[in-house]
Amino acid sequence: MSVKAFELVPVLERDLLIGDKTWMTIDCIECCGKNLYVGTNDCFIYHFLLEEKVSTSGRILFTPIKQLHMYLGIKKAVNELKAASALNRLLVLCDNTVTILHMINLEPIPSGAKIKGVTAFSVNENPVTGDPFCVEVCTISLKRKTVQIYAVHEDRVQLMKEVSTPEQPVAIAVDGYFLCLAMSTQYIILCYNTGVSQNLFPFNSEEKQPIVKRIGREEFLLAGPGALGMFVTAAGISQRAPVHWSENVFGAAVCFPYVVALDEEFVTVHSMLDQQQKQTIPFRGGHILQDFEGKLILATSKEIHMLVPLPLERQIQDLLASRRVEEALVLAKGARRNIPKDKFQGMYRRILQQAGFIQFGQLQFLEAKELFRSGQLDVRELMSLYPLLLPSTSMFIRSHPSLHEYADLNQLMQGDQEKITKCKRFLMSYLNEIRSTEVANGYKEEIDTALLKLYAEANHDSLLDLLVSENSCLLVDAVPWLEKCKKYFALGLLYHYNGQNEAALQLWVKIVDGQLQDATRSDLFEYIVDFLSFCSNHELVWKYTDWVLQRSEEVGIQIFTRRPLDENQTTCMNPDDIVNYLHKYKKAIVVYLEHLVFERNIQKEKFHTHLAILYLDKVLDLQSQEGNVSEELTSARCTLKNLLQHSNLYRVHLLLGRVKETNLFMECAILHGKLEEHEKALEILVHRLKDFQAAEDYCLWNSKDKDPSHRQKLFHMLLTLYLHPDVSSDELIMAGVDLLNNHAVQFDAVRVLQLVPEEWSLQLLSPFLTKAMRGSFHAKYTAELSSNLAKSENLIFKYTKVKSREGSIQLSDKKVCRVCCGYFTEPVFVRYPDGSLVHIHCAKKSHKLPATKQNYASLKNQS
DSSP states (O other), X not given: OOOOOXXXXXXXXXXHHTTTOTTOOEEEEEEETTEEEEEXXXXXXXXXXXXXXXXXXXXXXXXXXXXXXXXXXXXXXXXEEEEETXXXXXXXXXXXXXXXXXXTTOOBOTTOOEEESXXXXXXXXXXXXXXXXXXXXXXXXXXXXXXXXXXXXXXXXXXEEEEEOSSOOOEEEEEXXXXXXXXXXXXXXXXXXXXXXXXXXXXXXXXXXXXXXXXXXXXXXXXXXXXXXXXXXXXXXXXXXXXXXXXXXXXXXXXXXXXXXXXXXXXXXXXXXXXXXXXXXXXXXXXXXXXXXXXXXXXXXXXXXXXEEOXXXXXXXXXXXXXXXXXXXXXXXXXXXXSOHHHHHHHHHHHXXXXXXXXXXXXXHHHHHHHHHHTTOOHHXXXXXXXXXXXXXXXXXXXXXXXXXXXXXXXHTTTOHHHHHHHHHHHHHHHHHHTTSGGGTTOHHHHHHHHHHHHHHHTOTHHXXXXXXXXXXXXXXXXXXXXXXXXXXXXXXXXXXXXXXXXXXHHHHHHHTTSSOOXXXXXXXXXXXXXXXXXXXXXXXXXXXXXXXXXXXXXXXXXXXXXXXXXXXXXXXXXXXXXXXXXXXXXXXXXXXXXXXXXSOOOOHHXXXXXXXXXXXXXXXXXXXXXXXXXXXXXXXXXXXXXXXXXXXXXXXXHHHHHTTTTOHHHHHHHXXXXXXXXXXXXXXXXXXXXXXXXXXXXXXXXXXXOHHHHHHHHXXXXXXXXXXXXXXXXXXHHHHHHHHHSGGGSOHHHHHHHSOTTSOHHHHHHHHHHHHHHHHHHHHHHHHHHHHHHHHHHHHHHHHHHHTOSOEEEOTTSBOTTTOOBOSSOEEEOOOTTOEEEEEOSSXXXXXXXXXXXXXXXXXXX
């Protein structure tokens, strides 16, 4: 846990101060600027000037130059020295008296002002008087349990306040109105402005020497129980954790962020940030440790040394070099108050980056990632550790001085492949997280290219996601890398993203044909079809259509069926060109024509006719196979019949001419029906096929969405065929009876009774007659109901109309005649009785208007 925070540098050696006066010892010291004052046990004060120099090795050296010395003449030890630079005065405590001397010549002031009966005193570094030519001094009275507050001027001393204490004070420190006192049994905080005191914690002055130090505004350092250095505020609370020093400490000082403690053998340095002991300096015989304006002076009875703090940045670098990341970061944060803001921010970012690389080298990836983010690391610094990862076009040069000591990942991990793999996974994760953030600004090409290389090498699924989304991968680096990793499908995606669709298709075709090995997608052929379906480069589509259709017409035709027909879209292609191209692909052209006719609902005769002929050719081809009664033939005929029934755009005569010479009687009947040759159609169904159900169905579908009389006509036509005396048979008669009984509502009962043979029994026709009667009554009652509803609606309208004409309308001469636009000559009253006519008098002539609702409304608006 050690760190070198201070160096011990000699300031005043024995020979220069003591010489041959072996009896003389140093009792107190004071330092103000370059002025060093030493008080001795034989009542002398020595004045030196300290010259500070830096050696060639970078160490700080001090050269003392003796100015003069002064004997106070009372043969007592000098107990305490305090410089008041604003007044050019030196306060000297000797023989329980505070004497005021001149700082330069050490002569007493002419007025001879003194403060007597003092055991200790302290200068208020946070004065409350506001007088720049006055120093506030707090003294401990020799005989009374009191503390006096004086205002010391250049030539006089003025008592400002006297405060009683519960016990005799032993040591004192002051800040503003607050006194921190070490009593004989405890420490207290006393506000001399209000007189309010607060006990802190017990202290036995007989067992150990008290320590009371002001370390900042309204904050003090005390030697607490249990060998603790306690930080106490003026409010009596502690805002910092205590430091644990030795039991024998008798001197302490603060040089942020450290607390320095002195005992009989050592100087120990403790951090105020994490309360850990950071440094131990052997130092025997020390009895004085004081801080003066940031300088820590350490003295034995014969010599004076200075604890020179090493630059915090150097201390932090030492900690980082020892891999003590947490301590370095704590120290760096604590250094904020000692370093200018602009300099600190740059320094702190660099420290975070260095710490990140240390954690990275120890495979602490979560910690490293957070440090890299906080330190705003140029991600190329991290990428440069990975061989060949940065693009060949990158001009990146590592930071100088370097953020780490690693040449590359192999040297860092000493060739351990498992660790190297973990590092690559970390980099993949880190780059993926930052690629869409501000951290990646300016480095998108490097980041995306590095991700591509890492994904390809690790066979990672995210490679495809990267390439199908917006990316900045560099082709010149990515192409050979993907080829090396045999990621040909991914390379095709990269070509496509960069607008090189033909190069992409060439790769994919080679994979499907087996010339290249890449198992990324098992459905690559379907992917190529889908790609061509939305490709706007028609020349490229035609180039690869043959290859696709030769492999699979059923799948390949999707190139055209998925393509939009909107001419405003770049992917649109002319259906006529496609049909002409597909003539050599029998399956594909059928699928495409079906797409146009059934899905796109294209209303063009040639497409419908072409599809019907292809259907017919397939049926005839299947029939030509001897004895073929397969399901395939049945399905083909069903498909043909469906088209013939539902389409009205094909060339009927052309198809009929081909069908007549075959045994496709059902199809022939449908075609006759399209020509309104219903008798021929029904004759084929009834007499050639003897398919009575098909005949009924023919009447139904042929009359669909047409006038009911048309359906009735067809059913009467069919009934006539069944009952024709020349061809009538029992089978036809029974078919006629079934037709009547099943479709009674479609017949005119009177005509049917005139048509049926007289020998038919009433029982045979009873179902028909029953349904016919019900239908007749239903029609009659429905007509009567509709008529009555219409009459009721008419009466309501008339009532409303008469009601609206009641009352009178006054027309003034300011109103205009709605017929001739002339003004009325005099006011008139107009009333509209139902059906009557009225005269409207205006300035030009009289008009005769019918009493309509429209005229009434017009006159009413004019009024």
